[in-house]
Amino acid sequence: MSSEIGKTIKVSIFGESHSNAIGAVIEGIPAGQEIDLKKIEDFLERRAPGRNDISTSRKEPDKPVVLSGIYEGLTTGTPISVIIENKDTRSKDYEKIRRYPRPSHADQSAYAKYGDAHDIRGGGHFSGRLTAPLCIAGAICLQILEKKGIRVDAHISSIGNIDDDSFDPLDPSADMLKNREFPVINEEKGQEMKTEILNTKGRGDSVGGIVECCITGLPAGVGDPMFDGIENSISQAVFGIPAVKGIEFGSGFEGSRMYGSQNNDEFYYEGDVVKTKTNNSGGILGGISSGMPVLFKVGFKPTPSIAIQQDTVDLIEKKNTKVKIEGRHDPCIVPRAVPCVEAAAAIVILDKIYDGQRG
Amino acid sequence: MSSEIGKTIKVSIFGESHSNAIGAVIEGIPAGQEIDLKKIEDFLERRAPGRNDISTSRKEPDKPVVLSGIYEGLTTGTPISVIIENKDTRSKDYEKIRRYPRPSHADQSAYAKYGDAHDIRGGGHFSGRLTAPLCIAGAICLQILEKKGIRVDAHISSIGNIDDDSFDPLDPSADMLKNREFPVINEEKGQEMKTEILNTKGRGDSVGGIVECCITGLPAGVGDPMFDGIENSISQAVFGIPAVKGIEFGSGFEGSRMYGSQNNDEFYYEGDVVKTKTNNSGGILGGISSGMPVLFKVGFKPTPSIAIQQDTVDLIEKKNTKVKIEGRHDPCIVPRAVPCVEAAAAIVILDKIYDGQRG
């Protein structure tokens, strides 16, 4: 029932789109870790809307305010809490959303669960806005991982049917991505994607896409068998990002169509490090890191908010009707979701690293 | 760090392939639930090897023994524990596996984590054998769900490149599956799959596949936003089955290539029940059931155990070498994985239903 994730560290996310604030409590980070607030803000900026003409023009300042747990640039060892005030919450007839649920939004399922008390304004706790505290928690974990030589990088793998290049599964290079306002490996493909998004927007429609993420520098031996493996936990975290409908590691679903002789990753020594010649396992065997880069892809559905009129129901009069969603909406959520995927992965990896530290 | 899953119910799985026994502790099931042991055995039989010429001929009797928590056919309300003795554990030179890790098995990653103390015999805790206690726990949950009018059914969606028909996402019918020793919807396709598996086996190779699962009868309003949604938790559970590398709900990765106008599920009233005209959401919106059938697909990699010689390393002499895996192995794990997917899903759904019962 909780909006909480993690075992040795716990990230608890609270807030609703139009409540006074949204935020996160992060427990279990040891004392004395240097945290640069500017880096958190920069990371948040990567998911901010209004950065270009392909995302919603809504202006969210999204200034994180540390309430506790970080003092003079260092973690204190006790719970970290960070909030973002909700300022841009102009009044609007949200009761319409309650009455006429938007197709493929959570309005109807949330109504079934919470009834009339659900804070429907802006989607409430289901809003994509809740990924901001996820990114704050992720940005904190990323700074700690960085000191351990571990990086988490993601890019837009596809928008609609336009595919970016893939990471090299044996030696992914992501240096080019961080400076790119539109994070793709192949900038030509990136240009095509942007055109596709703008065209889609022009039609009042939306489009889905895929994010590919890699984790490098993670040593072998991190993770667990059964239910606390890297795959289990990254999946659990990543499905916390709205609109995610699929995840695959390594060769994933493509590997399901292959033979063992094609898909198996043979071992060899490079110096005294065990490596694999291919990385169809996505760096994870039996839930535990193999020492190869961890690789996974996350599928996002098209934003359900479209300007095109759709069929829906009137929950009060209990009859069929039509709905036309108004207002500014991202025609494609994928570019802004890239740091969210990184954040989710970073939280999980740090949690697993800490969990392995016992002796 | 734990081999445990669930919140209101908890399933903790223990055992190693060649330890004295494997088993599960299931906590949180209320008192007085009727549990038919014969049904548990029948369910286990569906994952048993040696049922036909396409699975390993190894004979595991897999007789579940209830240690506690069920008395005179009823749950007592206190922890249920069930074990299966490991009988077929003839001695063998398992140190070879420790020294020469098998490609795409967990031998190397487990060694990195556990060192020499890892019980490598038969794969230890990483063995597919550990899905037997998962199925026991699942079979218990399924009996309780059944009384609530909820069914969980899965079939082989593909073997290699041969695809079965799909469930009707609006009205999946699974009655034909339970009596089929090889659970496919389209028996002609099933015949092709079996031929493919036998051919693969003949080459000393293995092949992957996909399982499709549906949950019917689940009312709207079950599940949670953020990290405890149905998708999050089913993923966490399903990646506990060895060889799973991907999962997708509803239109999944295909939906990521679509427009919102194509992928959105429009609402309408059927009598006084809200339904959707399509089910690309796979019955889940915002982590919560919509009342439509829950649908997901799980991708399995080809069994890593193949008879073909492969490159590996000698962890003692720290040099490259070759390995040829001997013994009986399933050329395709997918048919036996079908009840495991159902079991994982059943545990999650019952957990979520109980969690929603507060007022």
Added chain:
Amino acid sequence: MSSEIGKTIKVSIFGESHSNAIGAVIEGIPAGQEIDLKKIEDFLERRAPGRNDISTSRKEPDKPVVLSGIYEGLTTGTPISVIIENKDTRSKDYEKIRRYPRPSHADQSAYAKYGDAHDIRGGGHFSGRLTAPLCIAGAICLQILEKKGIRVDAHISSIGNIDDDSFDPLDPSADMLKNREFPVINEEKGQEMKTEILNTKGRGDSVGGIVECCITGLPAGVGDPMFDGIENSISQAVFGIPAVKGIEFGSGFEGSRMYGSQNNDEFYYEGDVVKTKTNNSGGILGGISSGMPVLFKVGFKPTPSIAIQQDTVDLIEKKNTKVKIEGRHDPCIVPRAVPCVEAAAAIVILDKIYDGQRG
């Protein structure tokens, strides 16, 4: 590692004495529960300092601000978060506390755990101030319990060697307590206690005491055997209040000196309700409520902050030295701890009630 408690509901407490804010996240409260903010404020007022001449004169306004989860007076079903800003945080040489740990405070043990990064100001996360968010969470739970006919009431059982009357274990009446600014049953004894506290204060000393708490209206059958019993969980919660060093249920340690024939609670029918003739069990048998009033006592040590000079160490120069604690301090924390005990118990009881609601 976490400042979190509960299973079906979770209360996570964050903040440091001098951080920007302190607060709590409360998850698992179902949607639609009426929450009166005024009642939360009134409850908080009962633990506020400066209400009379026996508590510290420091003025904390302690205005709770709801950030999420309550909308238009109703819980939304998603995480409730409430904070209190820390306003009265004037700068002071807190490095002295870090260097010269105060006897029987957590300064030294916290230093051993967190090192220099510990936010020592005002005691950081160890401050008694953190019981304010505990009281907020408790006040929310109490309002829900009240609608179920369940009350939680505590009084000062003793200050030093002055004892109040006890609750009648068979039929505790607490109506008189809530309106009393100094919550005792016997007001004459209360007057003696106040005198004792003032005398102690005059000497620059402090004094301990005991709080007795009763829970009435709780039906039989709530709680669990083993580690999730009412006793286990109330203890876990109550030791979260600074200065608690002991807890006992029913006849407690006195019962340990008795014979079974004296201590056993014999059953009888009152109408069709099973009751016991005595209540030495404190309403709990096997961790589960018996239907009789739940009764327990909590022992608080004297406030470690005293004005009398004490021996301590200089952690920098690593030598013995003296310390004299300055500033305003409660000579006795017990009166302000009364609502904290009620809050801790209320959270636990609501958690257990929800946990029992499955079928």
Added chain:
Amino acid sequence: MSSEIGKTIKVSIFGESHSNAIGAVIEGIPAGQEIDLKKIEDFLERRAPGRNDISTSRKEPDKPVVLSGIYEGLTTGTPISVIIENKDTRSKDYEKIRRYPRPSHADQSAYAKYGDAHDIRGGGHFSGRLTAPLCIAGAICLQILEKKGIRVDAHISSIGNIDDDSFDPLDPSADMLKNREFPVINEEKGQEMKTEILNTKGRGDSVGGIVECCITGLPAGVGDPMFDGIENSISQAVFGIPAVKGIEFGSGFEGSRMYGSQNNDEFYYEGDVVKTKTNNSGGILGGISSGMPVLFKVGFKPTPSIAIQQDTVDLIEKKNTKVKIEGRHDPCIVPRAVPCVEAAAAIVILDKIYDGQRG
């Protein structure tokens, strides 16, 4: 709802007095820890009945059988499971217990929770027999703690009104205890206690008592503030032992009657180690170890099973009646509870040590 305790390690206890077996699953113990099964058996022997004329003559062989997680004397890193078969389960009219609940047993509260499905035979999951798996888990943790130089020792502090000497709170010596079949510091007092128990038994009555426990060798800095402190977690664990009704740390309830100037523990350096001149804090400040010995006392009620006729109710005919408990019962559970308290404390301390190991 679970019979599980711990965070970085988890101990899950299952079984009923007359089910096929009782046992424990212990997760989170790292690989490669040496575990001597003989030591587990010896530890279990300390809680075994029938060792002398003051405990029940019932013969339980209580032979622990390792099902998984320990291989060739080393932990494998994956879940440890150990069971004890229930052999001495002769049939008896347990329905009488269901119908006529025994005063101060859990029969009535369990009936309220579980109804008729509760496995009432021998007390089911509420039986003192369930402390055997607790002791197994504790014995495993104790062996690991021992290698870290940490000891956990308990003795009978009192039986009825006869008190043993106390541990020296500054330097407790427990070497004499382990070889004593009746674990007291002062053997003369021990003799008096035995006489008291035998006299009580002769009257068909039972008597309560107190156990004192100390943990030595624990460095400063282990534990947490708020709800995961050493006091919180030891309490949560210890109340899992049947008949426990109170716990106090350090000066405990006596400290509640003292002044700060009396109860505070002043610091001084002994060499370069910070020590305290007194140990009224019981080695714990703010939930975290101070480096001084951890000391606590646990109060046990008299065994509720007495041969003297008592008033009870007939739950079927819903009327008042009498009950006379037959069979062999411990007239005082305290001597056998001594290792149970050690076990509970050992599990908690190892859990906290592991939890602190992150960086």
